[in-house]
Amino acid sequence: MHLGFATHAFALAASLSVGILQIERHHIYPDYLAPFVPTPEPVVEKMLKLADLKPGETLYDLGSGDGRVLFIAAQKFGAKAVGVEISQKLVNATSKRVTELGLQNRIKVIEGNVLDADLSGADVVTLYFLRLSNEKLKPNLIKQLRAGARVVSHDFEIMGWKPDQVEKVTIHRRGHLIYLYRMPPTPQ
Numbered sequence: 001m002h003l004g005f006a007t008h009a010f011a012l013a014a015s016l017s018v019g020i021l022q023i024e025r026h027h028i029y030p031d032y033l034a035p036f037v038p039t040p041e042p043v044v045e046k047m048l049k050l051a052d053l054k055p056g057e058t059l060y061d062l063g064s065g066d067g068r069v070l071f072i073a074a075q076k077f078g079a080k081a082v083g084v085e086i087s088q089k090l091v092n093a094t095s096k097r098v099t100e101l102g103l104q105n106r107i108k109v110i111e112g113n114v115l116d117a118d119l120s121g122a123d124v125v126t127l128y129f130l131r132l133s134n135e136k137l138k139p140n141l142i143k144q145l146r147a148g149a150r151v152v153s154h155d156f157e158i159m160g161w162k163p164d165q166v167e168k169v170t171i172h173r174r175g176h177l178i179y180l181y182r183m184p185p186t187p188q
Contacts, residue, residue: 044072
């Protein structure tokens, strides 16, 4: 009987701790658009191929997390890459790796809110946000991206825009959808 109570109490305490951490994270980052969920590298490669990323072009990865999109864009596609990430811990880790690999002239990581980012220099923008977060980003994409720029969204469409292409990639028995949009976007 005591073991059951202790197990239940532990589960309750753990669940309250997770809830408090989520509240704290939201309080620290009021414009927190999505949790950090790494995109599998084969999906990243497919996203960048679908975007037709070319050497010398500039890619912006919004919510760049651990920088995997940046590294693949720079190393495998010959692009310049700019990451915008709100987490100082992830920015520091990515910046350290950039320096270790000697890619300072190809990759730049900015600590900040993606809603405040200047995207005017982007040829390609990659996203992995929820639909409502994409909705918050739409005005910036429309206002700042020049005609012909490409927006690639992993798993979540941009509501009200008709994608130029949609690809499905299956990795480890999980399907991933990739949406490609060209600016200016075509309304649905």
